[in-house]
Amino acid sequence: MSDILDFSLEVLFPVALVIFVAGAAYRVLKYVFTFRRGVYVNRPTGWGYRIWRLVDSFLHPVIFNLKTKPLELLNGFLFFHILGVILLIFLLAQHIAYIEKIIPFYGLLWPLAIPLSSSTGALTVTSPVGNIKFVNSIWGPLTLLLNGDFLTIFAVIGVFYKVIEKTIEKIKGARHVRSGDLLIWPLLFVIIVTGWLTAHHVASDMTGYRLLLGLHIASAALFVVVWPFTKYFHFIWGYWFGKLYEWYNLTLRRGV
Amino acid sequence: MANVLPKLSPPLVHYFEDCVGCAACAPSCPYYYVDHKYAPVDKAEFLRQMLRSKYTLAGKLLGRVVGAKIPRTDAEWWEVMQYAYRCADCGHCYTTCPFGIDSGAMVRRLREALYNAGYAPPVLNELNRLEKSGEYVTRSKGLWEDFVKSAGVPVGKKGARVLLMVTLIDLLLSRDVVLNAVKILRAAGEDFTLPERPLGVAPPLGAVVGDRESLRAVVSDIISYMEGLSPQYVVLISGCYQYPYFRFEATDVLKRKFGFKVLHISELLYEYLKAGRLKLKKLGTSATLHDSCQLARRGGVVKEPREVLKAVVNYIEPKHGGLEAMCLGGGAGIALLAKDVREAIGKALGISAKLDVREEKFVEELEGDYGKASRKGVDELKKTGAEVVVATCPLALAALRASGLNAEHFVNVVASAVE
Numbered sequence A: 001m002s003d004i005l006d007f008s009l010e011v012l013f014p015v016a017l018v019i020f021v022a023g024a025a026y027r028v029l030k031y032v033f034t035f036r037r038g039v040y041v042n043r044p045t046g047w048g049y050r051i052w053r054l055v056d057s058f059l060h061p062v063i064f065n066l067k068t069k070p071l072e073l074l075n076g077f078l079f080f081h082i083l084g085v086i087l088l089i090f091l092l093a094q095h096i097a098y099i100e101k102i103i104p105f106y107g108l109l110w111p112l113a114i115p116l117s118s119s120t121g122a123l124t125v126t127s128p129v130g131n132i133k134f135v136n137s138i139w140g141p142l143t144l145l146l147n148g149d150f151l152t153i154f155a156v157i158g159v160f161y162k163v164i165e166k167t168i169e170k171i172k173g174a175r176h177v178r179s180g181d182l183l184i185w186p187l188l189f190v191i192i193v194t195g196w197l198t199a200h201h202v203a204s205d206m207t208g209y210r211l212l213l214g215l216h217i218a219s220a221a222l223f224v225v226v227w228p229f230t231k232y233f234h235f236i237w238g239y240w241f242g243k244l245y246e247w248y249n250l251t252l253r254r255g256v
Numbered sequence B: 001m002a003n004v005l006p007k008l009s010p011p012l013v014h015y016f017e018d019c020v021g022c023a024a025c026a027p028s029c030p031y032y033y034v035d036h037k038y039a040p041v042d043k044a045e046f047l048r049q050m051l052r053s054k055y056t057l058a059g060k061l062l063g064r065v066v067g068a069k070i071p072r073t074d075a076e077w078w079e080v081m082q083y084a085y086r087c088a089d090c091g092h093c094y095t096t097c098p099f100g101i102d103s104g105a106m107v108r109r110l111r112e113a114l115y116n117a118g119y120a121p122p123v124l125n126e127l128n129r130l131e132k133s134g135e136y137v138t139r140s141k142g143l144w145e146d147f148v149k150s151a152g153v154p155v156g157k158k159g160a161r162v163l164l165m166v167t168l169i170d171l172l173l174s175r176d177v178v179l180n181a182v183k184i185l186r187a188a189g190e191d192f193t194l195p196e197r198p199l200g201v202a203p204p205l206g207a208v209v210g211d212r213e214s215l216r217a218v219v220s221d222i223i224s225y226m227e228g229l230s231p232q233y234v235v236l237i238s239g240c241y242q243y244p245y246f247r248f249e250a251t252d253v254l255k256r257k258f259g260f261k262v263l264h265i266s267e268l269l270y271e272y273l274k275a276g277r278l279k280l281k282k283l284g285t286s287a288t289l290h291d292s293c294q295l296a297r298r299g300g301v302v303k304e305p306r307e308v309l310k311a312v313v314n315y316i317e318p319k320h321g322g323l324e325a326m327c328l329g330g331g332a333g334i335a336l337l338a339k340d341v342r343e344a345i346g347k348a349l350g351i352s353a354k355l356d357v358r359e360e361k362f363v364e365e366l367e368g369d370y371g372k373a374s375r376k377g378v379d380e381l382k383k384t385g386a387e388v389v390v391a392t393c394p395l396a397l398a399a400l401r402a403s404g405l406n407a408e409h410f411v412n413v414v415a416s417a418v419e
């Protein structure tokens, strides 16, 4: 183990995964152990209606938010969640290359890969020697927008918007700004910045590069550790359980 | 103090742990427009703070640093009460939350914590006591006998197809509506009966103040009475929270199914129309419908009242109806605290309306906020330009009339169209 990069890859990340699995199991098993069977009689509804209600329960908050808080929808949902985080984490070519090493069939996503910048389709992680992969994805001219640089900007706007919004709300005395928020937003910011600096080879020498990449992976490992214990878990569980349970509760159980 | 808190269940774990604090729910709440501090998430957060103290290690070790807190002083509990009674449990924040978090349900549990710690608005508390003990029956005996005489229909008839559920609130606030319901059932040639006594004050008040023991006792008492008469259908006139409780929750409260079906009167009338059992004439007026949150959003009764109204008036759909109904803010007992209603009930039941200074201030401020909370919904109904606003709940009707609208109860509108 020569430096922080090796340490992050060989120690921190595996440990983080173990903590993640234990934490996620703890969170999910709570639902199992507090379960109690109920006795319900519903109003009859047809399956066509039920399926429409399932779609609507996911759609309704988005439409409502668009009407009542368009700025929040744009920054919080579109810039931050969709463009900034989801695409960047799962489809950035560097990330596909890395995840493919752990989960081989992840390589199936290569056709959807997003290049680092609009001007280069070459993967910096695998260049310059041997086995060069080019991002030859289905996005075509869309890569003018769908590229790591742009998406990083969206993610940074999203994070800043959230931090400022939360700070203002906290000052105003909103109860829903919680202590966990203080941890997760800076953490996300560090991950994004170190990732961007690494990918652009800002450090000119190998030691500096490995340091930045090491920090990027170490902070990502920390993200994985806190994932099940913070609001980040909504992505894995809360969102899906919440909307599906609402549908079950209102439409299947009551017939609404 | 920790034993004042509810036990965890899967939905409660979700509502407790999975709120991300995005406040997307805020604009759905009528009380958010009174003051932003009443955003659904922030009201529910009081319960989350308490649950963190009881159920999380971080909460136990670090307390307030991680947002874990159980009120200690009397003043702190009163502050919580102020928030917990700025929620009509309308369910709008539930469906607009991207995570399906039912802040109204959280506030219900918050009221339980309050009740267990000895806090509930005095008027509601007294009504709950009367309902729980059954004392309301003796206190309203004269009133009930007088009503039954004027209705002139079978009372307590075993095996009638329909039992019309009449509560004391129905009788006190909308006796005309009950009598018109009787008129419609007669016109349809229905085999029906009235109960021999009012079925609750505004049951289950235990659910409103957070007294679970009362909730169980009252639901159990009313359901056993209904089962004794063995009707095929129990029909509710009120479109308020009695509907979700007796239609969906009572079976779970008592942990068994019943031998009858519970319907709102609009569902029964819709069945009559489909079967050609009821002849209705067109009234020539234009009308819109104010959906009751409990009947429509939490109960799913959206199509039936509309179809019936379309048969008698020129129906105008409001901008937000049905599952997106605009809440007027009076649900979950708040409208019962309004001065006129409070005094009418107090007089009929012989309750002293005397409140101490703090209680007086609490009720007065709440009544003021209730008035403000209803404005958005009222304005929207005004914009429809309809001559009449139809409501299914006597309390909503009172709020609409107080806002200067020409409002009428659904049953009364239909009754006036009976040929």
Ligand code: SF4
Pocket: A176, B018, B019, B020, B021, B022, B023, B024, B025, B026, B040, B041, B096, B097, B098, B099, B100, B101, B103
């Ligand atoms: S209850 Fe839902 S909408 Fe409201 S703040 Fe929490 S997660 Fe957001």
Ligand code: SF4
Pocket: B028, B029, B030, B031, B039, B040, B043, B086, B087, B088, B089, B090, B091, B092, B093, B094, B103, B104, B105, B107, B327
């Ligand atoms: S249930 Fe209705 S009144 Fe209560 S917090 Fe939610 S939106 Fe507001």
